[in-house]
Amino acid sequence: MLDFAPSRRQFLGAVGLAGAGALLPLSSVRAADSLSQLAEDAFIWGLPLVLSGRYIEIARKAGLSFNQFYLSPDLATPATHAAGPNIDTLYGFAWLDLTGGPQVIAVPDTHDRYYSIQLLDTYGDSFSYIGRRVTGTKAGAYAITAPGWNGTLPPGVTGIAAPTGKVLALVRTLVSGSTDLPAAQAIHASYSTGPLSAWPQGRLPAIARANSINAIPALDLTAFDAGFFDELDALVRQYPPLPEDTGNLARFAPLGIGSATQRGPQLRATLAAAIPAALARIQAAQAASSTVINGWRSNLSIVPFIRDPLARAAINTFGPGAHIAKEALYF
Secondary structure, eight states, X not given: OOOOOOOHHHHHTOSSOTTTTXXXXXXXXXXXXXXXXXXXXXXXXXXXXXXXXXXXXXXXHTTOOTTOOEEOSSOOOTTOOSSSOOSSEEEEEEEEEOTTSXXXXXXXXXXXXXXXXXXXXXXXXXXXXXXXXTTOSSOEEEEEEOTXXXXXXXXXXXXXXXXXXXXXXXXXXXXXXXXXXXXXXXXXXXXXXXXXXXXXXXXXXXXXXXXXXXXXXXXXXXXXXXXXXXHHHHHHHHSOOOGGGHHHHHHTGGGTXXXXXXXXXHHHHHHHHHHHHHHHHHHHHHTSOOEEETTEXXXXXXXXXXXXXXXXXXXXXXXXXXXXXXXXXXX
């Protein structure tokens, strides 16, 4: 059985993998593609989306609401089960549901303290950031809008267009030593959300929740079976891919993904049998070399929109939230 336990070392080599078994470019799509090869490619392409669906369900079962920040007031401990947490950062998150209208994230003046609110779509891409690198550290309000929204924003609210109707907002606030923790906690507790339709009166203060990011754990990918493709089919209908990625989705129509094709017993057996090979390709990608900097290995290739599906799957294997290289490097 393949081992998919989270590992910082495995993660570092997870990008820039076109030579490590990447999916065929759309220009190479052929009628001769076998169903098993298509199933491998569909698993790799759809893995981040299915994981997002699983994480949304985990949050629902835990009684966590959409459009509400859940923020950990303390630093990570051995009881923190997310992959690779920092020990100098307070964490938190919110799942935003934009189908009823934009959601506004309000941030306080952090007085030059580093913080970031990483915005990820359901395909695992970090499409935007709120925080010191991008928006500065002054107080602000940011409306996250769904695809196709064309309303008017009030003065003082900055719009950020999301590629999908649900968005994961991952919060990190820097703590500079134990004596700094109370000040960091006060800032961390000040992030809020609220619907644009009721702004600013309708903002919801963050809820303190110990080890909040345990709601985004690394999942056991070896447990997936043919049901993975049922989930993928349902999710692509709910969250269509970006226009430039629809060619891949069309390629998977013979598997009943985004199409009317029925997944009968024989096809389901083919789908299930393809999963170990797809996982092996992802694991091989994770073992690929990364850039060596003064004897240290780091990955410099994580970008907001990753167009190589294998690289995107490898990055999201341990859960969403790997920073783009411009925001942070992992060594």
